Amino acid sequence: MQWFDYARPRTLDEAAKLLAEHGDRARILAGGTDILVQLRAGARAAEMVIDVKDIPELNEIHWDGSTGLTLGAAVPCYRIYGNADIKQHYAGIIDVASLIGGTQIQGRASLGGNLCNSAPSADAIPLMIVLGATCRIVGPSGERTVAVEDFCTAPGKNILQAAELLVSIHFPAPKPNSGAHYMRFIPRNEMDIAVAGAGVSVVLENGNFASARVALASVAPTPLFVKEAGEALAGQPVNDESIARAAAIAKNAAKPIDDMRGTVRYRKHLCEVLTRRALQVAVQRAKGSN
């Protein structure tokens, strides 16, 4: 591996200074489960690695019944699924925190890292999209908030500018009678990259869908928000037909490629199956919530 220097700032200001100094030659280290692999393989380069795990804002888990959940960008998966508030209010987040990697990886990897790595196959991103999550980003020109669905721009690329840092991800408080689920398909049962994945959220009202959101993994250059699939459910009764229609829309929206993980035809088919199955779980969760 190429030589790099290492710094472990304790405040956002210190981190900002380091980022300003090194620009795009700096890399952020949180869990390291993607960046260290990429640096070793020469897929990314760095002259300075900035370890953000000592910065309080990137490590917080803050739940508030009215405003929702703020999740520090570096909070590792095991802290997420070990948190009682998240368990109670965001079953979908528990889904993805338990899916990413194996036990060892979950001791290090974070949802913020999953987002910043911006892989088309990222399991957490579709779920964050359907939960309406937003990113708090700080940089040389101040602070900004960006919806997760607008974050990724291409495989491995995102809207973060040089010297910008993802601080936290904010999830709105779940509405009554709502549920979410993320389901991916992998050939093994663990330690695998999604061939396709579907994140869904639903809000129910009097036996109908009040609203819904659908997003897909691994079937486009970025995690894919399929707005029209959710819109097609709004106001519709909760039944197999409406769910099938939304699933068909998801299938048509997918623009996958042929590669070692699957073919175009197979992945589009999976989008239908996974969207349908994920919606069924989300509906059950919504019925069980209050």
Place this chain on the structure above:
Amino acid sequence: MPTVFIPGSMRELSAGQAEIEVRGSTVREIISELDRSHPGIKDWLVEDNRLKPNISVAVDGVVSPVGLLQDVAEDSEVHFVAAIAGGRS
């Protein structure tokens, strides 16, 4: 007398015969005897006074670890087979 089985690829040397009874008490003797009646067989099988590396001899179904030195009984069956390469776990 021991019976030698001639593989398909050698049969032009044996005038098409698939089985030949040959006198001999070792594989070396049998090959020499065969070569007398069917010249060329020895060159096909033997090099530097040993079986060629890609050829094994099986006597009564058991591949011999000693090749030309293998003893052969009166009622033995002798086969020349391809040596198994690798075969390791």
Place this chain on the structure above:
Amino acid sequence: MSTQNYEPNMVLSTTEFDVIGTRPVRHDGADKVTGRALYGADIELAGLIHGAILRSPHAHARIKSIDTSKAEAHPAVKAVVTSADLPDAGDEIIDLGEGATPLKYLRGNVLASGKVLYKGHAIAAVAANSLHDAQEALKLIKIEYEVLPPTLTAPDAMRDGAPILHEGLKTTELGKPTDKVSNVASHFQHVKGDIAAGFAEADLVIEREFNTATVHQGYIEPHNTTVLWNNDGRVQVWCSSQGAFAIRDTTAAILEVPVSQVKVTPMEIGGGFGGKIPVYLEPVAAVLSKKSGHPVKIVMSRADEFEATGPTPGSCIRVKIGVKNDGKMVAAQAWMAYEAGAYPGAMIVPGSMCVFAAYDIENIVIDGFDVVVNKPSTAAYRAPGATNAAFATESIVDEIAEKLGIDPLDLRLRNAATKGTRRADGPKYPRIGCVELLEAMKNHPHYNAPLEGPNRGRGVAIGFWFNAGLPSSCSMSVNADGTVMLIEGSPDIGGTRTSIAMQAAEVLGIAAEDVRPTVADTDSVGFTAVTGGSRVTFATGIAAIKAARDLRDQMIQRVARIWDVKSEDVEFEKGVFMSSNGTKNSISFKDLAKQLTSTGGPIVGRAAINPPGVGGSFSGNIADVEVDPETGKVTILRFTAFQDAGKAIHPSYVEGQMQGGSVQGIGWALNEEYFMNPEGKMMNSSLLDYRMPTSLDLPMIDTVIIEVPNPGHPYGVRGVGEANIVPPPAALANAIYHAVGVRMDRLPMNPVAVMEAIWKKEGVPA
């Protein structure tokens, strides 16, 4: 599924012994559970520097120039080598007891000259103070290539006009050299009976083509070596390999030094499965050491493992079987093309000898083709060649059973090979256990348990592997405390120190723990062939038995001298020497051990053998699966492995071989493959994307050990390392068929492939 009212691990034992058949803790166990055992990469020497290898980015290219000057100028670099630093191999052929190989192929694979033949082909190497520095220095080597089109599968490489890998490679046709330059290194044939008459007699003929992907052994420890080319000219090697002598002899041949100038110390080895027999790193590290004056360590990366070591061949196999309505097979034909990778030597010979090995069929023709392609040069992998072949044959046998309405095990029993069955390649079988295996499968609770629920199915299949003999050496000495030191030369990959020591202990009537086995270096033990071919417990076991008998006989003579009786009048049983001439003398092994020094001196037993009497092993599986008809994903619900061990010396480690081999077969069946892009780059060369089974992908693997003793071994051992990998792909293919009605003809049967087969069956348009 596993509400068990049966034993998950059964031993159908036919003979009882004192030590053999028990389950002692392995001798190297404590070191291996505490992290103290030293594997190849764990070695540290004074002045050690680190090597790294530059590998081809192209699957097929001519090397126009290599410029190493900038790397040589790097301050941390101690040496740079290319193929120009290895002696010219000429046309020499070397025989390493593994079949003959032209030396130029071995050398060309170690460092390419002229052409690169696969992506990952080694071209140059650098040694530097640290591994990071060596890797950085590789980037300073400049190579100009003329990129050539690659050919990546056997059928493609065999077509007219295919890119030619070796301009000097001429096809050997039915044993005869020809002038035809092609990628087919050889075409050979096995013929038995009259094939045309056989098929004419058949009531039902089924013919299908099967394709299998290249797969890797997947051992967790990467190849590694540390070499010191000492000032006295001796080359010292520390490495993990399946055979220290094989490494010694190959390294000496490539370096053109006498074998006595190379000493190989076998370190603990982290898995091999056939893949750690070839030499890749030792000659490179040796010349780096010679140039730098330092010991040099090289460890492969995981990507190197996939791209530059020897996987097992991908294959294209056409099988045609004819049967009578009563199920009797009357004719069988196979056309088999195996991918050798970059250099000739696919495992097609054993594959062709195994394709119909389980059955007694009167009329057979088998055509085999050894085909070079632009992939890494293949190596052995657990019963090499046999798994591909059994996938084809056993799938067709299942189809025949279905069409004829015969139970699939009954159909196999109807045709099972037995003692005296003539194989297609000529010889008759000695005593084998195919029938006993099939009967054990038929009688097992698993086969008779109901399997309910939609999309579930049960499949069976069987497989055969020859096993191997080959030379082994062993010596033993007696300690004054009554224990015995055993020196042998078989690297211990799965508990063979213990299975060898147990056989010696059985002879000597002492406990397994009282025999202390050591795997010695090539200076310290007689020649011993590789740990492979399921041979160690058989062949090195016989060496240990003979050495122990030698020891025992010398001790009998000593006792006779002490008692002043004739040695014929001394008996030895269960560790006690007794006189049998009326006097009532007796002394235990331990008590006699104390007296050796004062009664004539120490005693050493020894044996060096090349045993005949190898016993082949049959194995079988019963597999229950559930297929998700919407995703094509296969879940294994229950899996039982059966194998004829001859005699299980240490049943726990026999079960372990069966379970491990089964799971490798399951991985091969369902997900593992080299996924190549059209340019010949492997796209999934990591353990994330090359999907070997994890613990979560499997049920418990139940086992049944069958014991049909091999008459060629004193205790009946056959060897159990390999046959177990042969049946799983076919068993799972058959189970998938019975679950969702699709016949799979391609490995891996991954979700995409199963889904496409389901779509095809249901007529869903693409």
Place this chain on the structure above:
Amino acid sequence: MPRKVQVQTKINGEDVEFLCEPRQSLLEALRDIVGLTGAKEGCNDGNCGACTVLFDGRIVTSCLVLAVEAEGKQITTIEGVAMGNELHPIQQCFLEGAALQCGICTPGIIVAAKALLDQDTNPSEEKIRLWLANNLCRCTGYDKIVRSVQAAAGRMQEAR
């Protein structure tokens, strides 16, 4: 030339100081600098689990941790699992249950299994299989590993 970094940490209960390059992984530091070669390198990208160690009480693949991150942390490697001269029940059960063949994955699996049994005294087969899914074993098919972890759980409960 950039400078090496001094790291103060605690390994298997002992204070340890070492000097490393920032680019070196914890696995490299343990093996090549500290001399603890029990953790093995099988893939160097977090997928095989052979380098598993406890890092502040949680299992991590040490190839995906920088050595400099060890500053102020508590690390347990396979060398720290046995209790003095006495094997840990997991180690003992692995030996009795023949849960290892080549043994290269064994250190990582024992460390991972210890972390599991420290938090769950009676895990189900399914839980063990899920927990160990990041630890590849190519020899055993996992059967005897899972059974030996179950046996160790039982033995540890008896000892309580």
